[in-house]
Amino acid sequence: MDRAELAIRWAAALTQVAYVARDRDVIERELADLLGALVACLRADGPDEATGVGRALAESGFHQPVCVRVSIDVLSSGLPRLTEVDDATRLPGVLAALAAGFADATRRRLFAEQQDLRDALVHARNTVERDLRASEARFGEVFTTSALGMVISDLGGGVARANEALEEMLGYKPGTLFRKRLDDLFHPQDRAYLRTRYDELADGVGHQLDERTRFLRADGETQWVRVAVSVLRDRDDLPDHHVTMVQDISDLHLLEHHISHQGTHDPLTGLPNRQAFVGRLEEALGTGQEVSVLHLGLDDFAVTNDGIGRAAGDHLLREVAARLTQLLGEQPGIVARLAGDEFAMMLEHPPGGLDVGGVATEINDVLSEPTYVDGQGIAAWATIAVVSLPSADTKPDELLRATDIALRKLKQRGRRQWCVVDPVQNQLYREQYRLAATIPGAWENGELGLELRPVVALAERTVVATEALLRWEHPEYGVLGPQRCAELLLDTGLSVLLGHWVLGQAAAAVEGSALYLELSAEQVADPDLVMQVRRVLGESGLDADRLELGMPVCSLSIGDGVAEDNLGVLVDLGVRTVLTDFGHTRGDLACLEDLPIHSVRMSGAVVSRVVRPDPAALFTRSVAGLVPMVREVGISVLVPGISTEEQAKWWMGVGADLGTGPLFS
Amino acid sequence: MTESSSWVPEGVNTELPSAARVYDYLLGGGHNFPGDRALAEELVRLLPARDMSRLNRAFLRRAVLHLLDAGITQFLDLGSGIPTVGNVHEIALAADPTARVVYVDYEPVAVAHSEMLLREVPNADVLRADMREPEKILRAPRVRELIDLSAPLGLLMVGVAQFIPDDDDPWALVARYRDALAPGSHLALSAFTWDNAPEGMAGAVEVFRHSQDPIFPRTHQEILRLFDGFELVEPGLVYTPLWRPERAEDVGDNAARSNLYAGVARKT
Numbered sequence: 001m002d003r004a005e006l007a008i009r010w011a012a013a014l015t016q017v018a019y020v021a022r023d024r025d026v027i028e029r030e031l032a033d034l035l036g037a038l039v040a041c042l043r044a045d046g047p048d049e050a051t052g053v054g055r056a057l058a059e060s061g062f063h064q065p066v067c068v069r070v071s072i073d074v075l076s077s078g079l080p081r082l083t084e085v086d087d088a089t090r091l092p093g094v095l096a097a098l099a100a101g102f103a104d105a106t107r108r109r110l111f112a113e114q115q116d117l118r119d120a121l122v123h124a125r126n127t128v129e130r131d132l133r134a135s136e137a138r139f140g141e142v143f144t145t146s147a148l149g150m151v152i153s154d155l156g157g158g159v160a161r162a163n164e165a166l167e168e169m170l171g172y173k174p175g176t177l178f179r180k181r182l183d184d185l186f187h188p189q190d191r192a193y194l195r196t197r198y199d200e201l202a203d204g205v206g207h208q209l210d211e212r213t214r215f216l217r218a219d220g221e222t223q224w225v226r227v228a229v230s231v232l233r234d235r236d237d238l239p240d241h242h243v244t245m246v247q248d249i250s251d252l253h254l255l256e257h258h259i260s261h262q263g264t265h266d267p268l269t270g271l272p273n274r275q276a277f278v279g280r281l282e283e284a285l286g287t288g289q290e291v292s293v294l295h296l297g298l299d300d301f302a303v304t305n306d307g308i309g310r311a312a313g314d315h316l317l318r319e320v321a322a323r324l325t326q327l328l329g330e331q332p333g334i335v336a337r338l339a340g341d342e343f344a345m346m347l348e349h350p351p352g353g354l355d356v357g358g359v360a361t362e363i364n365d366v367l368s369e370p371t372y373v374d375g376q377g378i379a380a381w382a383t384i385a386v387v388s389l390p391s392a393d394t395k396p397d398e399l400l401r402a403t404d405i406a407l408r409k410l411k412q413r414g415r416r417q418w419c420v421v422d423p424v425q426n427q428l429y430r431e432q433y434r435l436a437a438t439i440p441g442a443w444e445n446g447e448l449g450l451e452l453r454p455v456v457a458l459a460e461r462t463v464v465a466t467e468a469l470l471r472w473e474h475p476e477y478g479v480l481g482p483q484r485c486a487e488l489l490l491d492t493g494l495s496v497l498l499g500h501w502v503l504g505q506a507a508a509a510v511e512g513s514a515l516y517l518e519l520s521a522e523q524v525a526d527p528d529l530v531m532q533v534r535r536v537l538g539e540s541g542l543d544a545d546r547l548e549l550g551m552p553v554c555s556l557s558i559g560d561g562v563a564e565d566n567l568g569v570l571v572d573l574g575v576r577t578v579l580t581d582f583g584h585t586r587g588d589l590a591c592l593e594d595l596p597i598h599s600v601r602m603s604g605a606v607v608s609r610v611v612r613p614d615p616a617a618l619f620t621r622s623v624a625g626l627v628p629m630v631r632e633v634g635i636s637v638l639v640p641g642i643s644t645e646e647q648a649k650w651w652m653g654v655g656a657d658l659g660t661g662p663l664f665s
Numbered sequence: 666m667t668e669s670s671s672w673v674p675e676g677v678n679t680e681l682p683s684a685a686r687v688y689d690y691l692l693g694g695g696h697n698f699p700g701d702r703a704l705a706e707e708l709v710r711l712l713p714a715r716d717m718s719r720l721n722r723a724f725l726r727r728a729v730l731h732l733l734d735a736g737i738t739q740f741l742d743l744g745s746g747i748p749t750v751g752n753v754h755e756i757a758l759a760a761d762p763t764a765r766v767v768y769v770d771y772e773p774v775a776v777a778h779s780e781m782l783l784r785e786v787p788n789a790d791v792l793r794a795d796m797r798e799p800e801k802i803l804r805a806p807r808v809r810e811l812i813d814l815s816a817p818l819g820l821l822m823v824g825v826a827q828f829i830p831d832d833d834d835p836w837a838l839v840a841r842y843r844d845a846l847a848p849g850s851h852l853a854l855s856a857f858t859w860d861n862a863p864e865g866m867a868g869a870v871e872v873f874r875h876s877q878d879p880i881f882p883r884t885h886q887e888i889l890r891l892f893d894g895f896e897l898v899e900p901g902l903v904y905t906p907l908w909r910p911e912r913a914e915d916v917g918d919n920a921a922r923s924n925l926y927a928g929v930a931r932k933t
Contacts, residue, residue, distance in 0.1 A: 018719065112695075
């Protein structure tokens with residue numbers, strides 16, 4: 001037998017008991033080399049060299065004890081039969097040395113592997129601890145930032161940890177759920193059931209708890225939730241805590257019971273909101289249903305809110321909601337809260353029609369019954385705009401815009417009013433609002449300008465002053481005159497600003513002539529008026545006594561003092577003062593007595609009433625008596641809107657000294 | 666949410682035997698603890714466990730060499746265990762220095778071992794993950810760094826399928842991996858079977874019950890179904906020594922005593 005043959009036998013035996021990850025050819029070559037070394041030992045080198053062979057065998061991967069046994073079996077019978085070996089007397093010693101070398105290598109290998117294992121263990125522990133810390137940090141972050149409510153409780157139900165999301169959901173202050181009883185958060189009716197299920201989980205009966213149930217909020221209200229509960233186990237795999245995830249499903253719950261209640265209802269009163277009302281109205285109109293809409297604006301609601309307090313205001317709103325709902329009763333229709341102090345009622349018409357006036361009156365009757373807040377009886381009154389039987393193609397938003405405009409107009413007239421919306425009138429109002437809303441743009445674009453008119457001494461027909469008025473060259477409607485401009489300005493907040501602008505423009509425009517300018521009531525009461533006048537006088541070089549400022553009598557007779565103060569200072573400056581809109585009431589005369597007035601301008605309404613004076617008429621006679629009285633105390637009387645010689649003569653006849661109007665232009 | 670606290674990583678448990686360390690011991694390794702050795706010795710009384718381990722390990726080597734021949738240069742070794750003799754990267758890199766290997770195991774000590782071993786090996790890495798989470802594994806940066814899922818991959822599930830209970834549906838699991846792999850990818854798989862020694866295997870099931878890794882041996886038919894959607898290469902699903910033996914005489918007269926079926930299949 002040669003060395004290669006024995007190597008094949010040796011390799012076959014070894015690979016039957018141990019695995020090395022090398023090709024068999026390679027293994028056989030390696031073993032043949034080892035055989036060579038062993039043959040050398042048998043021949044001469046002595047057995048000690050065989051320890052190296054044993055070591056090499058173990059290090060080549062055949063390191064298991066069984067390998068040395070298998071090797072000795074193969075070698076003890078095979079080595080003596082090698083043709084190159086003639087003397088086998090040294091064989092036992094050689095094999096013993098081989099076994100010793102093998103054992104030594106294996107011992108070293110095992111030691112190294114155990115060292116490896118220790119290192120790996122330390123490494124693994126570090127990794128796991130790092131993972132644990134990261135994991136705990138991650139868990140902590142999830143716990144604190146989760147939108148889900150989370151609570152960890154011990155098996156007895158003591159809260160070990162609860163996150164803010166849960167505290168917020170249930171209305172607790174942050175940090176206050178700690179050490180509370182989990183069971184106290186359960187709704188009383190579900191408490192026993194939930195506790196049983198939690199206990200079952202801990203006992204390993206159920207796997208997981210996942211269901212809808214009710215919790216109790218801090219304020220005692222029911223909170224619908226979905227809970228998912230699982231068991232935390234300790235290092236010995238024994239259950240020691242429950243983790244409960246809590247999801248707020250109150251929206252979901254409401255959704256199921258009352259479709260999108262929150263989106264369509266006013267949270268304060270529980271009434272449908274504007275959106276819901278519009279939807280319902282659209283539906284009714286769309287199906288050809290005959291309906292009437294009553295749009296209510298509470299009168300002086302701010303008085304309650306500001307006077308008694310917001311809580312009282314809220315109480316009143318809820319009371320109004322309740323009473324309107326009660327009034328509607330079983331009738332088909334809807335009551336809604338449109339905005340702060342606005343409500344609406346839509347009534348479907350019964351056969352035979354509906355007495356909307358009766359309903360409006362009834363509404364104010366039920367609202368005026370006082371309700372008590374902290375012992376104070378408060379009540380509401382409403383101004384009501386009614387649209388009866390709108391056509392089927394009416395758009396609900398348009399309809400409410402019309403009632404809104406009508407309400408504003410009504411409120412200017414007083415309280416507890418009601419009206420049926422007049423579509424034509426409403427269209428006019430709407431046009432007016434549309435125009436008024438575009439004034440700022442017109443001003444900026446230079447569409448606003450002055451109209452100058454002469455003020456004439458009636459006797460001599462000489463021009464004594466120039467009156468300046470606002471006009472608007474509208475690109476679409478042509479020139480809008482001073483009267484129209486004044487009406488439009490009433491609906492904007494611009495009358496003061498624009499008035500001051502007109503003053504400045506006019507002072508520059510009159511060029512030496514005396515300037516007569518009528519101020520609006522707001523302008524008269526503006527605390528900045530005096531400063532503005534001073535500025536204009538300074539800039540234009542106009543003498544103060546060449547400036548005549550008209551002030552509406554209404555702004556002076558019922559003011560809070562600012563208008564009177566302004567008047568006094570202006571007079572001190574030397575400005576001449578004109579009381580305008582004069583001649584309506586006897587109070588006008590009181591103003592003349594009390595205030596430093598230089599002239600009066602008769603009210604346009606008075607002038608137009610005596611266009612064709614009937615000497616016997618009471619009104620004509622009173623005017624004829626009034627003018628001389630005014631003149632007697634040295635006050636000029638200016639008559640506006642004179643368009644005929646006849647008018648001029650009549651006014652001159654009763655004593656008026658100044659005039660304006662088409663006749664003099 | 667699972668019943669136990671999955672966010673807390675399991676610690677290093679040296680008391681409870683681990684299959685990876687038992688396998689290491691049976692292969693003659695020293696990376697094991699007394700509990701592992703005791704379990705292994707119990708196993709040896711019931712089944713030829715040393716031979717089973719050796720033959721399975723040899724199958725791994727032959728399978729990897731076959732895949733390299735088939736042009737596969739990247740490998741994902743699921744349940745790789747403790748790096749011991751004949752690791753995939755050693756075999757693969759010896760054949761092709763550009764080959765890439767990612768090991769996956771969930772046993773922390775096995776992973777730590779692999780990390781230490783692979784520190785200086787740029788083409789191989791280890792990921793600590795449960796092989797039952799293919800989506801997580803295939804998305805892991807460590808995996809993506811070395812493995813290109815648009816190219817054929819060698820997916821190795823050698824000697825691990827028996828650790829997945831029916832409840833976790835190993836068939837669906839393999840299918841999830843399969844679906845993520847590029848055509849031309851291969852699956853090499855071996856698993857414990859009842860078919861040869863049902864009593865001894867039943868004893869092994871009992872023994873492994875007291876380890877971190879209970880086992881679920883299966884029939885030939887059940888194991889064959891794991892290859893659904895793949896095409897088995899010759900000789901199909903056979904006992905480990907019968908799968909393309911290096912030498913005819915290696916098979917011996919009782920291949921069935923390997924107690925593991927093995928096969929390699931190609932995704933078309």
